[in-house]
Amino acid sequence: MKRKHKRLTFVIVALALLGAAVGLVLFAFTDNIVFFHSPTEVNEDAFRTDRRFRLGGLVEEGSVVKEQGTVKVSFRITDLAESVPVTYVGILPDLFREGQGVVAEGRLENGIFVAEEVLAKHDENYMPPEVAESLKASGKWDEMSETMKKQGHVTKGATQ
Amino acid sequence: MFHRFANPNRFLRLTRPLVPWAAGLTIVLIGAGLYLGLFASPADYQQGETVRIMYVHVPSAWMAMFCYSGMAIAAAIGMIWKHPLADLTAKASAPVGAAFCFLALFTGSLWGKPMWGTYWVWDARLTSMLVLFFLYLGYMALINAFDDPERGIRAASILVLVGAINVPIIKFSVDWWNTLHQPASVVKMGGPSIDPSMLWPLLLMALGFTTYYIWVILVRIHTEILDSKIRAIRMRQVQG
Amino acid sequence: MSDFFSMGGYAAFIWPCFGVTAVVLVALLVISQRRLSASRRLLDSLEAAEGPRRPRRAQSAKNGETAGEAQA
Numbered sequence: 001m002k003r004k005h006k007r008l009t010f011v012i013v014a015l016a017l018l019g020a021a022v023g024l025v026l027f028a029f030t031d032n033i034v035f036f037h038s039p040t041e042v043n044e045d046a047f048r049t050d051r052r053f054r055l056g057g058l059v060e061e062g063s064v065v066k067e068q069g070t071v072k073v074s075f076r077i078t079d080l081a082e083s084v085p086v087t088y089v090g091i092l093p094d095l096f097r098e099g100q101g102v103v104a105e106g107r108l109e110n111g112i113f114v115a116e117e118v119l120a121k122h123d124e125n126y127m128p129p130e131v132a133e134s135l136k137a138s139g140k141w142d143e144m145s146e147t148m149k150k151q152g153h154v155t156k157g158a159t160q
Numbered sequence: 161m162f163h164r165f166a167n168p169n170r171f172l173r174l175t176r177p178l179v180p181w182a183a184g185l186t187i188v189l190i191g192a193g194l195y196l197g198l199f200a201s202p203a204d205y206q207q208g209e210t211v212r213i214m215y216v217h218v219p220s221a222w223m224a225m226f227c228y229s230g231m232a233i234a235a236a237i238g239m240i241w242k243h244p245l246a247d248l249t250a251k252a253s254a255p256v257g258a259a260f261c262f263l264a265l266f267t268g269s270l271w272g273k274p275m276w277g278t279y280w281v282w283d284a285r286l287t288s289m290l291v292l293f294f295l296y297l298g299y300m301a302l303i304n305a306f307d308d309p310e311r312g313i314r315a316a317s318i319l320v321l322v323g324a325i326n327v328p329i330i331k332f333s334v335d336w337w338n339t340l341h342q343p344a345s346v347v348k349m350g351g352p353s354i355d356p357s358m359l360w361p362l363l364l365m366a367l368g369f370t371t372y373y374i375w376v377i378l379v380r381i382h383t384e385i386l387d388s389k390i391r392a393i394r395m396r397q398v399q400g
Numbered sequence: 401m402s403d404f405f406s407m408g409g410y411a412a413f414i415w416p417c418f419g420v421t422a423v424v425l426v427a428l429l430v431i432s433q434r435r436l437s438a439s440r441r442l443l444d445s446l447e448a449a450e451g452p453r454r455p456r457r458a459q460s461a462k463n464g465e466t467a468g469e470a471q472a
Contacts, residue, residue: 004240004241004242007239007240008240011236011239011240011321014321015321015324015325018322018325019325022325022329026329026336033284033337034337034338035281035282035283035284035337035338035339035340036338036340037338038338056338092277093274093275093276093277094274094275094277095206095207095275095276095277096277100206103340117277117278118277119276119277119278119281119340120275120276120277121276121340121342122206122207122275122276122342123342124342124343124344124345124348124353125345125353125354126204126207126211126214126345126353126354126355126358127204127205127354127355127358128202128203128204128205128355128357128358129202129203129204129205130202131205131355132205133205194418198404198418199404203408208408208410209407209408209409209410209414210407210410210413210414212407212414213413213414213417216417216418216421217417220421255428256428259424259425259428262424263420263421263424263425266417266420267417267420267421270413270414270416270417271413271417273413274410274413372425372429375429376428376429376432379429379432379433379436380432380435380436382436383432383435383436383439386436386439386440386442386443387439389443390439390442390443390446393443393446393447393450394446396450397450
């Protein structure tokens with residue numbers, strides 16, 4: 001009986017210590033685990049701009065300009081507070097559109113983010129097109145995105 | 161020696177009648193889930209038809225995490241209370257969980273390409289799920305790496321318990337860090353953000369995967385119990 | 401019908417997901433079931449060979465578990 005308790009205590013203590021250790025490590029490496037940076041972070045003075053990084057946010061409404069006859073495109077990535085201009089040469093994913101979440105990888109050159117890869121990011125809402133239409137028509141769509149903004153989902157790619 | 165088999169025998173007697181029930185439920189639930197998921201549910205307003213991948217991707221990912229949690233609990237019981245049935249359960253679970261984990265990664269990859277524009281990214285959610293897959297593989301390698309099965313189970317149990325920390329990391333990775341993967345849609349504050357027409361096939365498939373898990377896990381535990389009896393008989397023969 | 405199979409142009413992504421899931425789950429089930437049958441056969445033959453010490457040998461040849469229970 002006593003040995004059983006000893007083993008139980010050992011397992012619990014070991015797991016608690018391990019959990020604390022992993023928590024500390026993850027906390028310390030938060031910056032490296034972050035998959036992308038927001039336009040607000042990028043526009044801060046302290047942001048190092050000489051390295052390759054990922055920029056994430058929403059494609060600003062009305063900012064997408066496609067060059068005729070080429071696959072060159074320019075747009076702005078916004079977190080609804082700040083925005084960063086982006087250029088990209090290549091095929092865009094099917095979900096890429098204005099107001100849609102996006103993550104671009106590349107470098108800042110003279111204040112313009114030159115993307116080498118553009119990935120689309122979608123939100124966690126699933127519904128048929130008709131439901132989306134009626135939500136938009138009744139004005140509930142804006143309500144929904146308002147709550148999501150408050151919950152801080154915007155930088156995580158919530159739609160408009 | 162015999163008293164160690166007393167409980168496994170009762171377990172066999174009690175759970176054998178469950179197998180046909182689990183099998184029947186699995187077929188009905190997955191059949192209904194497939195019908196709703198492939199024929200009777202709409203396309204998504206953003207993702208179009210690819211949303212149907214959700215009906216196999218999400219249940220696989222849930223089961224991969226559920227199965228690992230079960231393994232960790234069984235390994236802890238086996239380690240602390242030396243319950244032979246718990247060790248057998250953990251051992252029987254590993255290949256099932258690994259299969260679910262592989263399916264979650266594979267279907268996620270085929271979903272990511274058309275929607276995100278890539279088969280794979282090293283974001284926190286995808287990476288922690290890959291770590292889970294390696295934990296399963298590591299467990300299966302470790303449990304067979306020792307001549308003495310007791311030591312193999314001991315070492316593998318420690319690995320499972322250490323790796324259990326990964327399960328909450330997978331679940332909350334999308335909330336704690338910026339990831340390409342979207343946050344949770346079903347298990348979250350404020351209720352699911354999935355239209356009922358898509359939630360039903362998802363839940364039916366998830367239930368069907370759960371009964372499938374029960375079905376296979378019972379078959380595998382029964383096999384482990386018979387194998388330990390075989391080992392005991394061989395032992396007696398060697399000792400004369 | 402061909403509309404259904406083309407899945408809005410995403411057939412190459414959607415059908416492999418369902419196909420591979422079906423193959424993996426069915427294969428795991430078949431392998432597990434076969435191992436169980438093999439172990440049951442082996443146990444039955446071992447118990448039959450141990451014969452003289454087993455009081456309910458005739459039954460054990462048919463059903464390994466019941467015989468095991470008698471031992472316990």
